[in-house]
């Protein structure tokens with residue numbers, strides 16, 4: 001059988017073997033957690049607690065009146081130490097609540113009594129409401145509030161729910177473990193999502209380097225949701241990019257600047273679906289997630305169940321620490337293709353942290369770059385079918401108008417072009433510059 | 448302008464914990480310009496061996512002269528323009544080898560030196576160095592020699608393997624064009640004919656070309672499209688020409704077609720970057736070869752066909768920009784949203 005896939009893209013070395021067979025372990029409960037009030041795309045939350053307040057595990061500590069947002073909850077029981085601007089793993093500083101874990105704190109067992117809600121009986125509004133109040137966001141890294149993602153605009157007809165089980169970023173294996181270990185919850189979450197968006201046609205796309213996940217999900221689906229279609233996909237980066245996945249699994253093309261709703265699809269990530277089920281059935285807000293700690297710079301790669309707000313430092317310690325000195329190490333929030341390097345390790349793991357990738361400098365250090373030899377490798381790699389060599393130069397030289405004419409804004413910064421360039425030109429970096437400049441210009445025009 | 452710049456996205460953060468910060472992606476494949484260029488040099492070895500086998504010392508002398516002159520020229524230009532010296536990247540070696548392979552074995556050494564200086568200096572460095580040149584430097588050097596030494600560059604002798612010490616002999620293409628004598632496919636394949644040193648043995652070139660394909664550095668659409676186009680247009684002429692024109696296989700095997708197809712049409716710098724553009728490039732170039740050979744005043748058309756198309760590359764790239772993923776068809780001639 002020929003595997004489904006999208007056009008172009010790349011085949012980096014995945015190194016999944018470092019962690020994909022390690023069962024998820026619970027990370028130690030941290031002494032303090034740092035919970036940023038904006039872990040999602042959209043409006044930042046306002047703090048609902050102040051210094052010295054006593055908080056419960058799962059208590060809402062930040063929220064705001066807005067459609068595109070997600071509240072945040074305390075992941076431990078304890079006392080609020082401060083509410084302050086603190087470094088955020090996605091870059092910059094974000095207002096965050098620091099909580100000191102109580103001495104006598106015993107983690108709550110949310111699932112002790114089994115499902116306390118009949119999920120099948122919930123209406124779409126109820127599901128959306130719970131998803132919002134549980135603070136659920138896209139856990140594959142996009143961090144877009146899920147309640148918004150499952151609210152189709154008026155007139156949109158959603159026929160298909162597509163679950164993203166690709167996990168195409170090298171090193172990461174949190175979704176993989178989720179599928180292998182939590183297949184039942186995943187399938188029940190998919191069922192609830194179908195109810196919420198009214199989709200009749202459920203699909204899950206899984207790359208063919210995770211056949212044990214395919215088997216586990218197929219097994220669970222047979223019992224719980226026989227109509228779930230499992231689509232095996234070629235292992236190729238960026239198979240998990242929303243538009244590429246829709247193309248590969250359904251052969252539908254999302255138009256430039258449009259959302260998947262346009263072609264009748266809602267896409268959600270595997271981890272998100274599991275969290276949705278937990279929120280609906282056990283009233284458990286999003287206070288923990290699986291984080292893969294991997295890379296050639298970490299002593300013992302692991303998949304950890306982590307309380308939101310645990311610092312990178314603590315998690316890296318839990319995995320035996322870094323192999324070399326900081327000066328020769330890159331620590332990335334996420335995977336190596338799209339993740340963000342961290343200058344410091346006191347940043348917290350947040351809802352969108354699918355992994356912490358620690359790489360030694362010699363594996364990542366880009367060489368000095370040279371002139372473009374027009375080898376066309378970047379053109380052949382770009383899944384958006386752009387001309388990265390041109391876009392890069394336009395970014396470098398700040399020619400924003402041409403950049404826009406060449407559809408530079410549809411670049412999803414997947415990194416394929418920089419990855420393949422034999423001249424090691426920092427194409428994505430230049431493209432990013434042009435995008436920022438163009439956005440500033442647009443803003444200035446409208447101001 | 449040529450740039451070779453320290454990657455500024457990669458610096459240790461001073462306020463942080465000393466970790467390295469950089470802009471994504473943080474992973475790169477292992478390709479590099481030297482790696483690509485050195486592979487091309489490897490791929491040219493069979494053709495060089497064939498040249499040395501057939502033309503002995505002449506071939507050795509010309510190869511060494513062209514390679515060394517190319518390297519020195521590149522070095523001097525980069526030094527004089529205070530640019531980073533990149534002679535080690537292998538691209539100048541390729542230019543030297545290709546130029547030598549396109550020369551007749553009896554070509555004088557001073558001519559080879561002049562040709563190499565022109566190829567690297569005017570063909571490459573004046574444009575700004577590797578990647579900025581419009582024309583294939585070796586072909587430009589060869590075209591310059593053609594204009595400067597029109598007689599010497601068309602004076603050929605039989606390969607040493609034939610044993611006879613002939614002063615001069617016409618190439619198969621010239622024999623065909625001016626005397627209507629066709630050379631057998633067998634001789635063309637193994638290269639036992641007179642001609643430019645590296646162009647005579649089709650098999651040696653093919654081995655090198657297939658090696659490049661195996662290594663993933665060339666797309667078969669380029670060489671095969673070019674040869675295919677030559678064959679198709681050659682066939683049309685042959686069928687309609689009443690014996691006046693050579694058959695398509697002869698067209699492919701004779702002269703510089705093979706070397707052009709596998710090593711010059713495929714030159715990354717001077718060919719289009721879009722798949723559609725590459726098709727246009729090779730098909731039109733193939734037509735030009737046949738048209739020049741059959742209708743023009745010259746026996747050989749490979750060099751001009753490629754140089755002409757080199758000049759059209761920026762235009763071709765512009766015309767054949769791929770349709771962006773999700774791009775909507777234009778409505779009423781106006782771009783939508």
Ligand code: SF4
Nearest residue numbers: 372373375376378421
């Ligand atoms: S991959 Fe790099 S060298 Fe090749 S065309 Fe693109 S930018 Fe130029």
Ligand code: SF4
Nearest residue numbers: 382411413414415417
């Ligand atoms: S141009 Fe953008 S979308 Fe295309 S490969 Fe580069 S980063 Fe990816």
